[in-house]
Amino acid sequence: MKVKETPGRKIFRVVNVLFLTAISFICLAPILYTVMASFSDPVSLINSRSMLFWPAGEITLSGYELVFGNKSIWKSYGNTIFYVTAGTIVGIFATSVAAYIFSRKYFAPKNFCMLLISFTMLFNGGLIPNYILISRLGLIDSRLVMIIPGAINVFNLIVLRTAFMGIPDSLEESARLDGAGDFCIFFRIIAPLSKATISVVVLFIAVAQWNSWFLPSLYFNDRDLFPLQLILREILIVGNMSLTNASSDVSSQFSIYTLLIQYCTIVVSTLPILCIYPFIQKYFAKGVMIGSIKG
Secondary structure: OOEEEHHHHHHHHHHHHHHHHHHHHHHHHHHHHHHHHHHOOOOHHHOOOOOOOOOOOOOOOHHHHHHHHOOHHHHHHHHHHHHHHHHHHHHHHHEEEEEHHOOOOOOOOOOHHHHHHOOOOOOOOHHHHHHHHHHHOOOOOOOHOOOOOOOOHHHHHHHHHHHHHHOHHHHHHHHHHOOOOOHHHHHHHHHOOOHHHHHHHHHHHHHHHOOOOHHHHHOOOOOOHHHHHHHHHHHHOOOOOOOOOOOOOOOOOOHHHHHHHHHHHHHHHHHHHHHHHHHHHHHHHHHHHHHHHHO
């Protein structure tokens, strides 16, 4: 039976659609502008003062040719992929194992340990003591500095611990009666049942690793270890872009291509995350709700 809509409900639905459409446009407009600007003619782009719904001037790939012709981009891209892959694997394994330990009822000091760990979310040693610690550990100019020190994030640990605590104890008890140990219970029962939450935490860790630039700027002096975001920062803020494979005409008119190169670099640096996110999005709301409510 179809319910007749009242005039007030119709007005609300129209206003709601218009409001959400406006919000969607506000969110998508910067992305659209950046993509269109990356394919624009450099001179027309400089002279353009309006929103771009189509590339300014003739469509050109000269900006991408300059970006991909830069050896620093390729090297930093490889570094970032390594940091994201290794950091995500180590981070999700360490966080999951720690969350499993702190979620077990038979682990007596779990509440005290969680109190100490949660305390670090409010207070920490500070930047200088942390730098001294990293230096004493010999991690300056080492790839491990991007993987080991930040392997466990307290927020991710709390989310996973809460999700693990929401799994019925009867499943673990049945497994123990069959002779299963902790590793078997974790990998065959806890982890599969918490797939949604683990997927969200994987996304958190991967995005944080991909966008990391501040810590690498502190701990890396060797440019061969720079992640992509540091190179992007140099291009956007410092304006440093060595055109190793550029022609003499382009090199002499580098100021014209600076803006175009910036937009192309932004697209190149954000495209992988935009491609991966839709495949994990279905777990996002479900995983966060599970990790936040149950327990």
